[in-house]
Amino acid sequence: MAARGEDPQTPEPVPDDPSAVEGTGSPKSPAPRDGGPSGGPGGASPGAGGGGPSGPRARRRGARAAVAVSLVLVLALVVTLTVPATREGLMELWCDATGGVCPGEELPPITEDEESDWRVRMEPEEAALWGNYVALGDSYSSGDGAGDYDPATAEPGGCWRSENAYPKVIGEEFDFSGSLAFYACSTHKGEDMLGQIGTPESQIERVTENTSLVTLGIGGNDLGFTPVLRTCIVRMPLLESSVCVEQEEDLERRMDAFEETLAEVLGEIRDRAPDARVLVLGYPRLFPEEPPGMYYTLTVSDQVWLNSLAQRFNERIRDGVYEVDGEVYGGRRTGSVEYVNTFSALNGYEVSAEESWLNGIVLGQLGEGLRVDRASFHPTAQGQMSIAERVRLQILEGPERTLYVSRETLEDVDPEQLMSELGGPLDPVRAPEPSGSPANEADAP
Numbered sequence: 001m002a003a004r005g006e007d008p009q010t011p012e013p014v015p016d017d018p019s020a021v022e023g024t025g026s027p028k029s030p031a032p033r034d035g036g037p038s039g040g041p042g043g044a045s046p047g048a049g050g051g052g053p054s055g056p057r058a059r060r061r062g063a064r065a066a067v068a069v070s071l072v073l074v075l076a077l078v079v080t081l082t083v084p085a086t087r088e089g090l091m092e093l094w095c096d097a098t099g100g101v102c103p104g105e106e107l108p109p110i111t112e113d114e115e116s117d118w119r120v121r122m123e124p125e126e127a128a129l130w131g132n133y134v135a136l137g138d139s140y141s142s143g144d145g146a147g148d149y150d151p152a153t154a155e156p157g158g159c160w161r162s163e164n165a166y167p168k169v170i171g172e173e174f175d176f177s178g179s180l181a182f183y184a185c186s187t188h189k190g191e192d193m194l195g196q197i198g199t200p201e202s203q204i205e206r207v208t209e210n211t212s213l214v215t216l217g218i219g220g221n222d223l224g225f226t227p228v229l230r231t232c233i234v235r236m237p238l239l240e241s242s243v244c245v246e247q248e249e250d251l252e253r254r255m256d257a258f259e260e261t262l263a264e265v266l267g268e269i270r271d272r273a274p275d276a277r278v279l280v281l282g283y284p285r286l287f288p289e290e291p292p293g294m295y296y297t298l299t300v301s302d303q304v305w306l307n308s309l310a311q312r313f314n315e316r317i318r319d320g321v322y323e324v325d326g327e328v329y330g331g332r333r334t335g336s337v338e339y340v341n342t343f344s345a346l347n348g349y350e351v352s353a354e355e356s357w358l359n360g361i362v363l364g365q366l367g368e369g370l371r372v373d374r375a376s377f378h379p380t381a382q383g384q385m386s387i388a389e390r391v392r393l394q395i396l397e398g399p400e401r402t403l404y405v406s407r408e409t410l411e412d413v414d415p416e417q418l419m420s421e422l423g424g425p426l427d428p429v430r431a432p433e434p435s436g437s438p439a440n441e442a443d444a445p
Contacts, residue, residue, distance in 0.1 A: 119334055120407050124398025125174075127336075127405055128277045131212030132178030132418050135167030136193070136203045136269075140283065140387075141184035141217035143168070145359045145378030159185035160374075164381035166388035167215060173392060176213070178418035181206050186374065189221040190261040197268065199426065204268050206424040210413050211273035212405075215340075215391060217281040218265065222258045223251065223313055225283075229377060232306065233297050233361065244302045251309065255316050262320045266337055270328070274335050275405045279394055280321045281340045282314035284387065286358060286377055288350050295352045296361055314343055325399070334404045340394045345386045346379070357383030 122130075135141060143149075143165025153159040161182060162168070171180030183206045196202040207214060220226075228251065232244040262280075269278055287295065287303035295303060318339040325337040349357035361376050379387060423430040 118407050119332075119404040120410055122403050122405050124277075124403060125396055127398070127403040128213040128395045129174055129176050130405065130410060131176070131210040131276070131413060132181055132208070132422060133167075133171055133174075133176050133213040133215075134181045134207050134211050134273075135165075135171075135184050135215050136206070137184040137215070137217035137281070138188045138219075138221055139184075139186035139374065139378060140220065141165065141167065141215065141281070142186050143184075143379075143384055144186040145375035146381045146384045148381070153185075157187075159183075159188075161185075162381075162384070164384050166384045166391055169385060169388035170215070170391055170395070173388075174395065177413070177415070178210065178212070179422055181211075181422050181424075184217070187221060188218070190218045190258060190265050191222060193218065193265055194261065194268070200428050202424075202426065204265070204272070205426045207269050207272040207276070208421040208424060209273060209275075209409065210418055210421050211276045213395070214269055214273060214276050214278045215281065216265070216269070216278065217283075219258050219262065219313065219317060220283060222261060223254050225310075226374070226376075228309070229306070232302050244305050255313060259316055259320050262317065263324060266321070266324045270324075270335065270337070274333065275409045276335050277395075277398075277403070278335070278337045279340050279391060280317060280337065281387070281391070282317050282342050283310050284342045284346045284358075284379070284383070285310055285344060286346075286351050288352060289347075291352065311343060314341070329401055334406050334409075336399055336401075336403055338394060338399045340390050342387050342390050345390050346383055349383070349386075351377060356380070357386060 139145070139160065142153075142159050143162025144160040146162040146164040148163040150161045150163070153161045161184065165182075165184070167180060167182050167184065171182070183203045185203065188203065193203050197204055199205070228244075228247055231247060266278065266280070269276070285307050287298075287307050289307070291300045291303040293300065298306070318341075321337050321339040328335060328337060346357050349355060351358040351360050357380050359375050359378050359380060361373075420430075
């Protein structure tokens with residue numbers, strides 16, 4: 001889907017991402033920077049399942065509780081006695097505690113009749129398309145900077161949702177049984193997503209039981225990436241300086257805090273949609289891998305450092321995703337949590353390239369100096385298309401493991417149910433009238 005009024009170059013099919021070798025991870029390669037994705041049930045939010053008070057879903061909850069308690073006890077004992085708390089050590093413990101089952105390995109059902117009882121094995125694409133698609137996240141997912149905005153969102157403090165954003169591209173390219181629910185919002189943080197739960201403004205409340213695909217791009221605002229850029233750019237004198245890297249210690253603390261936030265967000269999403277494929281996107285590299293020279297006031301070393309910051313943050317996101325999915329998969333549950341590597345999605349078209357797929361620095365009026373606007377360093381319509389290509393490939397290829405969906409969910413879903421869930425239960429536009437209201441009485445036969 002090209003930008004309105006433009007004829008952009010279509011991104012070429014994405015090869016295996018070379019950045020995965022450097023530790024950013026690849027949608028098809030679970031090997032992280034330290035030799036294996038971090039694991040252990042500690043980072044996954046409890047209750048990542050679903051179901052009513054009886055029947056198959058109640059059995060699932062009981063099985064989940066038993067598995068979770070056993071794993072916690074095993075891990076706690078082994079960690080205490082033998083292994084230091086490292087990412088490699090935790091992943092090794094997780095694989096051992098699940099009988100040698102790791103996220104990249106084949107997992108048979110517990111029994112032969114379990115597969116024919118409540119779970120249906122599905123191919124990656126069909127596992128993503130049987131229900132509604134809910135798109136969540138920040139400005140990189142809302143399409144801020146890509147133009148052609150929904151007028152209701154294009155105002156100061158608004159969400160700036162673009163018709164050129166990757167969720168729109170994906171929603172039009174695939175034939176979902178349901179529809180796209182596009183709720184990503186510029187300026188949002190992961191902590192905002194958690195704090196707004198229970199309110200009509202909540203993104204997470206848009207996710208419902210018959211959601212088959214969730215895309216989530218979040219964390220850049222928790223990290224404070226725009227203020228970080230502003231600090232690096234708006235400085236005097238305009239010479240080589242340590243002002244960028246002096247932010248390192250504070251950023252490490254923010255990354256540490258976001259790991260817990262991400263685990264909570266993913267747990268809340270899975271509570272609401274236990275059968276969904278949840279695709280979590282990283283962030284693209286803003287500057288060339290080998291910058292040719294200064295970009296405005298950013299020196300070559302500044303650009304390299306900013307690239308490394310994005311790479312390290314992506315690694316944290318990827319490791320958190322593997323950790324949650326390891327618990328999902330090891331617990332024989334439905335759905336998935338998958339990492340989508342977008343780090344090199346703009347390769348060759350970074351902000352300083354002659355044909356850039358990123359917005360550059362927005363300049364203020366004469367005399368105002370440099371101004372880092374909200375859309376600065378955000379993908380253009382073409383950049384969003386390139387990110388959409390990474391999401392498309394993940395949908396088609398899936399994770400390197402088997403995918404399951406609840407048989408009960410598939411049997412109950414229908415177009416009317418899917419339509420009724422769009423917007424979530426707290427959407428003031430779609431909220432059902434209270435029982436016995438005049439509207440219901442008028443509709444009664």
